[in-house]
Structures are given as C-alpha cells and as structure tokens.
Amino acid sequence: MKYTPIDRSLFIKNRAKFSAQMKPKSVAVFNSNDIYPISADSTLPFAQHRDIFYLSGADQEESVLVLCPDAPYEHLREILFLRETNEHIAVWEGEKLTKERAFEVSGIKNIMWLQDLEKTLFEIMTYTDTIYINTNEHYRSSVQTQTREDRFIKWWKDKYPAHQVAKSNPILQHLRSVKExxxxxxxxxxxxxxxxxxxxxxxxxxxxxxxxxxxxxxxxxxxxxxxxxxxxxxxxxxxxxxxxxxxxxxxxxxxxxxxxxxxxxxxxxxxxxxxxxxxxxxxxxxxxxxxxxxxxxxxxxxxxxxxxxxxxxxxxxxxxxxxxxxxxxxxxxxxxxxxxxxxxxxxxxxxxxxxxxxxxxxxxxxxxxxxxxxxxxxxxxxxxxxxxxxxxxxxxxxxxxxxxxxxxxxxxxxxxxxxxxxxxxxxxxx
CATH class of the missing domain: 3.90.230.10 (Creatinase/methionine aminopeptidase superfamily)
Structure with a gap:
C-alpha cells in the first residue's frame, strides 16, 4: 500500500460499533474480494472489499474476518484469518501480513491462517444460533459476477442449515454512512x-x-x-x-x-x-x-x-x-x-x-x-x-x-x- 499506516483504533472502534448491534449468540463473517482474472495469467489489480477493510484494516486478498461477541472464550470473539505467508511468497508476490503485523494493523489479537477457518468456524457455530451474512444491498448495485462472499454464503447454508440468517448490510449501511x-x-x-x-x-x-x-x-x-x-x-x-x-x-x-x-x-x-x-x-x-x-x-x-x-x-x-x-x-x-x-x-x-x-x-x-x-x-x-x-x-x-x-x-x-x-x-x- 502506498498510504501511510492508519491508527488501528479506527478499526477497533468500528468493530465495537458493529458488534453492539448483533443479536445475542450470533456470528458475522466478512470475506475479502477475489483477484479477478483477465486472460492467461493476467489479473486485475486487487481492490479490497470495503466492509472487511472498514472493520479490520486488512488490505490483502484471501482474508476473512469472524466476529462472535458472545463466544464463551475470548480468543473466539474476534479472529482475522489470513493466507499463510512465507519466504517464497515474499519473493514472488511481495510482503504479506504476518500475524504480528496483522495485529498492529487491526488490533485483533487472534490472527490465524486460512487453513484453520473451517474447524474454528465449526466450534463457533456450536455456540451460536444466528450467522450474519454479508450481501450487497446498495441501491445502485448491479453485480453479475459471483463473489467470494457469494461462495461463502452458499457453502455455509449447505454446511449449517439449522442456523438462522441475519444480514450485515443494514447495520453497515448506517455505520459506514456516519464517519469517524x-x-x-x-x-x-x-x-x-x-x-x-x-x-x-x-x-x-x-x-x-x-x-x-x-x-x-x-x-x-x-x-x-x-x-x-x-x-x-x-x-x-x-x-x-x-x-x-x-x-x-x-x-x-x-x-x-x-x-x-x-x-x-x-x-x-x-x-x-x-x-x-x-x-x-x-x-x-x-x-x-x-x-x-x-x-x-x-x-x-x-x-x-x-x-x-x-x-x-x-x-x-x-x-x-x-x-x-x-x-x-x-x-x-x-x-x-x-x-x-x-x-x-x-x-x-x-x-x-x-x-x-x-x-x-x-x-x-x-x-x-x-x-x-x-x-x-x-x-x-x-x-x-x-x-x-x-x-x-x-x-x-x-x-x-x-x-x-x-x-x-x-x-x-x-x-x-x-x-x-x-x-x-x-x-x-x-
């Protein structure tokens, strides 16, 4: 990123505002955007999904934010999942967020690698009744491409059909409209x-x-x-x-x-x-x-x-x-x-x-x-x-x-x- 670092207090505050409006015993999940292909091995420049950025400051592909304010264990209340980085990735693609750097950016204490998402979410689902899904309900939206959020929602509904569904978007529509x-x-x-x-x-x-x-x-x-x-x-x-x-x-x-x-x-x-x-x-x-x-x-x-x-x-x-x-x-x-x-x-x-x-x-x-x-x-x-x-x-x-x-x-x-x-x-x- 070209911009100077943003104080993580902004993202801590944004998560607190969102969590305060969630139903009891609920979990919310937010996915990063995909990197979209052009042809051959070419892709469009990555642009982060604004909702996960608003709530975490994570400006990186293959990121997932999970919020579960009522989880019985503190380490499950806020989790940021990232693609695991290594020296090979750093050489070929550039520096990615480490767990330490992700905490500095977001203020989230529990940073985990993506391979642990499904088993961690399984545990969280045993403590919750409702999941907040993040659909695009902007009045000017006209999206024909299946997004990472779309794929997650389909997977979740198949995996956990007994849970109730709530929508993140109405909460975010108001919160994001009033600026800090x-x-x-x-x-x-x-x-x-x-x-x-x-x-x-x-x-x-x-x-x-x-x-x-x-x-x-x-x-x-x-x-x-x-x-x-x-x-x-x-x-x-x-x-x-x-x-x-x-x-x-x-x-x-x-x-x-x-x-x-x-x-x-x-x-x-x-x-x-x-x-x-x-x-x-x-x-x-x-x-x-x-x-x-x-x-x-x-x-x-x-x-x-x-x-x-x-x-x-x-x-x-x-x-x-x-x-x-x-x-x-x-x-x-x-x-x-x-x-x-x-x-x-x-x-x-x-x-x-x-x-x-x-x-x-x-x-x-x-x-x-x-x-x-x-x-x-x-x-x-x-x-x-x-x-x-x-x-x-x-x-x-x-x-x-x-x-x-x-x-x-x-x-x-x-x-x-x-x-x-x-x-x-x-x-x-x-």
Missing part, C-alpha cells in the same frame, strides 16, 4: 491530492492537447502523492462530450473555444474523493458559457446550504429541482409553459439536469447510506448539479464534498479547490 474523525481526515487527504492534480491541469490545458494527456497529468500527480490512483473511472470530456454523463473514452482533442468537464478524483487509503469542475480550453469563458457556469454554481451553493441534520434526501432533491428550474428559466432554456406542462415523474428541469444532486461518499464513491434516514452530523455527501446543452455544444457540472455539521452549513472538504470562474481564468492565464 479519522475517516474524515483520510477523505480530506484524498481531496487534497485531487486539488494538486486539478491545479496541475489548470497550468497544462490549452488548445490542441488531448483528453488522455490531461488524464495522464492527473494520474501523475495522484500517484506521486501516495494515492493508488483514480477513485473511479475518470471523465475528461471536452466540448459536446460533456453531454454524455458517463463519458470515459477520453480520446478527443481539446479545441479552442470549447469547455472541458472534469469528473475525476483521487482515492487515498481506499477512501474516495469526488470532484467535478468545468474549465475553458483556452483559459477564457465566453459570455454565454460564464452565464451558464454561474447558474450551476448558484444551484450548488444553494443546495449546499440544505445539507443539515434532519434533511431527507428525497425531499432535498425536490427542493434542488425548484432552484434549478428558476435558473433554467433565467437562462432562457425553459419557459413558463414548459414548467406548467411538466410531468410529475419528469419535471421540465430534467431535460437539462438529468442526474441526482448528492450521494453518500466514503470508502465507496457511491457510498453506503440508507436514503430514507435523515441526514446526520459527520455524514459526507457530494453536491454536483449540472446543466447540459447539446444544442450549444457544452455541458457544465460542478461538484464538492461536504461533511454535515451539528449546526449550520456543512464543511467543504474541497474548499481550497478553485471554483469561481474568474479565479479559474486567472490561474489558467498566470
């Missing part, structure tokens, strides 16, 4: 690295550069600052490409007079940041471009003020839609008849602003969070309104990352990243 101070500090570092990349790109961009060259500038700056890379597939969308919401080809030339929409951000220690900015290729917005830009910025600023404790996500988006409608009327993109004749399921503003304004952010870019629960302090949300105008050849999106505060407006983790149109022009022409 250490997590917010890690997300701030991800945002700081993103800022470095954005400032680098402001000095690099000019007519004639290619989108992929800009992508390369971002990843250079991210990697040299201890990020593993992009928090998600980067969007570098010049001209009309910005009107494709998930444009990821990044293979077009950036032309004089066009805008470039960036939706690109760094991860740090598995925590995501999520930035959107829109800049002029030649360093100067046209009058119309700046007019639309400032309308988007106004919507973002007004939406930000609504991110307060007690706010409901669904109602929040209704209110943001009203603000956006007003701005679109002012820009001449909508008229009163459009609004009067709009359909409730597709308000008129959605012809120019099709996506949501905010989502949870954390270990995942679209992080855990129960959308029917009111917002709470230390939840982190994006704010990302946009206006997309294919007929005029550009789209604009602006996005920051906000931490809900106990009182008042949220704290902007991206408050130091340039966003005012005049500041961007000044920096690009310095």
């Amino acid at each position: 101070p250490q997590e917010i500090a890690l997300m701030q570092q991800a945002c700081n690295i993103t800022e470095m990349g954005f400032r680098r790109v402001l000095g690099f961009t000019k007519p004639g550069v290619w989108e992929y060259e800009i992508e390369a500038e971002f990843i250079h700056e991210f990697t040299r600052n201890r990020s593993k890379g992009f928090a998600y597939g980067p969007i570098i969308a010049s001209g009309n490409n910005a009107n494709v919401l998930h444009y990821v080809e990044n293979n077009q030339e950036c032309k004089d007079g066009d805008l470039i929409l960036f939706d690109v951000a760094a991860e740090y220690a598995n925590y995501s940041s999520d930035l959107s900015r829109t800049i002029p290729v030649n360093g100067r917005f046209s009058a119309r471009q700046k007019e639309v830009y400032n309308a988007v910025l106004k919507v973002k600023d007004e939406a930000t003020k609504m991110l307060t404790p007690g706010t409901l996500w669904k109602q929040y988006h209704v209110e943001v839609g009203k603000i956006m409608t007003s701005e679109l009327l002012g820009l001449g993109l909508l008229d009163k008849a459009d609004v009067q004749n709009e359909k409730p399921e597709w308000p008129a503003y959605k012809n120019y602003f099709m996506h949501g304004t905010s989502h949870h952010l954390g270990l995942d870019t679209h992080d855990y969070g129960l959308l029917y629960e009111p917002m709470e302090p230390n939840m982190v949300f994006t704010v990302e309104p946009g206006i997309y105008i294919p007929a005029e050849g550009f789209g604009i999106r602006l996005e920051d990352n906000l931490v809900i505060q106990p009182q008042g407006e949220p704290f902007n983790l991206m408050g130091n990243i340039p966003i005012q149109a005049d500041e961007i022009e000044s920096l690009m022409n310095a």
Whole structure:
C-alpha cells in the first residue's frame, strides 16, 4: 500500500460499533474480494472489499474476518484469518501480513491462517444460533459476477442449515454512512491530492492537447502523492462530450473555444474523493458559457446550504429541482409553459439536469447510506448539479464534498479547490 499506516483504533472502534448491534449468540463473517482474472495469467489489480477493510484494516486478498461477541472464550470473539505467508511468497508476490503485523494493523489479537477457518468456524457455530451474512444491498448495485462472499454464503447454508440468517448490510449501511474523525481526515487527504492534480491541469490545458494527456497529468500527480490512483473511472470530456454523463473514452482533442468537464478524483487509503469542475480550453469563458457556469454554481451553493441534520434526501432533491428550474428559466432554456406542462415523474428541469444532486461518499464513491434516514452530523455527501446543452455544444457540472455539521452549513472538504470562474481564468492565464 502506498498510504501511510492508519491508527488501528479506527478499526477497533468500528468493530465495537458493529458488534453492539448483533443479536445475542450470533456470528458475522466478512470475506475479502477475489483477484479477478483477465486472460492467461493476467489479473486485475486487487481492490479490497470495503466492509472487511472498514472493520479490520486488512488490505490483502484471501482474508476473512469472524466476529462472535458472545463466544464463551475470548480468543473466539474476534479472529482475522489470513493466507499463510512465507519466504517464497515474499519473493514472488511481495510482503504479506504476518500475524504480528496483522495485529498492529487491526488490533485483533487472534490472527490465524486460512487453513484453520473451517474447524474454528465449526466450534463457533456450536455456540451460536444466528450467522450474519454479508450481501450487497446498495441501491445502485448491479453485480453479475459471483463473489467470494457469494461462495461463502452458499457453502455455509449447505454446511449449517439449522442456523438462522441475519444480514450485515443494514447495520453497515448506517455505520459506514456516519464517519469517524479519522475517516474524515483520510477523505480530506484524498481531496487534497485531487486539488494538486486539478491545479496541475489548470497550468497544462490549452488548445490542441488531448483528453488522455490531461488524464495522464492527473494520474501523475495522484500517484506521486501516495494515492493508488483514480477513485473511479475518470471523465475528461471536452466540448459536446460533456453531454454524455458517463463519458470515459477520453480520446478527443481539446479545441479552442470549447469547455472541458472534469469528473475525476483521487482515492487515498481506499477512501474516495469526488470532484467535478468545468474549465475553458483556452483559459477564457465566453459570455454565454460564464452565464451558464454561474447558474450551476448558484444551484450548488444553494443546495449546499440544505445539507443539515434532519434533511431527507428525497425531499432535498425536490427542493434542488425548484432552484434549478428558476435558473433554467433565467437562462432562457425553459419557459413558463414548459414548467406548467411538466410531468410529475419528469419535471421540465430534467431535460437539462438529468442526474441526482448528492450521494453518500466514503470508502465507496457511491457510498453506503440508507436514503430514507435523515441526514446526520459527520455524514459526507457530494453536491454536483449540472446543466447540459447539446444544442450549444457544452455541458457544465460542478461538484464538492461536504461533511454535515451539528449546526449550520456543512464543511467543504474541497474548499481550497478553485471554483469561481474568474479565479479559474486567472490561474489558467498566470
């Protein structure tokens, strides 16, 4: 891992919070992600399952966490199982967690090798009535690949059919949505690295550069600052490409007079940041471009003020839609008849602003969070309104990352990243 070590107190605290919500005489099991094959002997880079990382800090393949708070013996209450390492593995694959190092990372005293998992779990099952399985229930989930968790669940149901089943995900959906101070500090570092990349790109961009060259500038700056890379597939969308919401080809030339929409951000220690900015290729917005830009910025600023404790996500988006409608009327993109004749399921503003304004952010870019629960302090949300105008050849999106505060407006983790149109022009022409 490139990131500096995380204090294990975070993971000790996270396990305590999860265990406190488990039923009596129950056990919970969490598996690492697989390493996915490409072809021949090639694989995708490993990315740890966020749940086992959240609860243990173990950032390694073939890891299993078992929690059994009511076990009669202390050594069975928390166990981290790891693939046994040796000198051969160290030479060919690099250093893996030893038992001593795993304790330093996680704070779990009982570290065991994977070959002991089945017999240890058999003993634990004799003391328990319920097992918590870890299914993916995120509202945007669409998974077609069988995961290590899936295989474990099938094996467990065949092996222990008399046990009751409970779900880890509803507990984690809430716990992970409310960040500890250490997590917010890690997300701030991800945002700081993103800022470095954005400032680098402001000095690099000019007519004639290619989108992929800009992508390369971002990843250079991210990697040299201890990020593993992009928090998600980067969007570098010049001209009309910005009107494709998930444009990821990044293979077009950036032309004089066009805008470039960036939706690109760094991860740090598995925590995501999520930035959107829109800049002029030649360093100067046209009058119309700046007019639309400032309308988007106004919507973002007004939406930000609504991110307060007690706010409901669904109602929040209704209110943001009203603000956006007003701005679109002012820009001449909508008229009163459009609004009067709009359909409730597709308000008129959605012809120019099709996506949501905010989502949870954390270990995942679209992080855990129960959308029917009111917002709470230390939840982190994006704010990302946009206006997309294919007929005029550009789209604009602006996005920051906000931490809900106990009182008042949220704290902007991206408050130091340039966003005012005049500041961007000044920096690009310095």
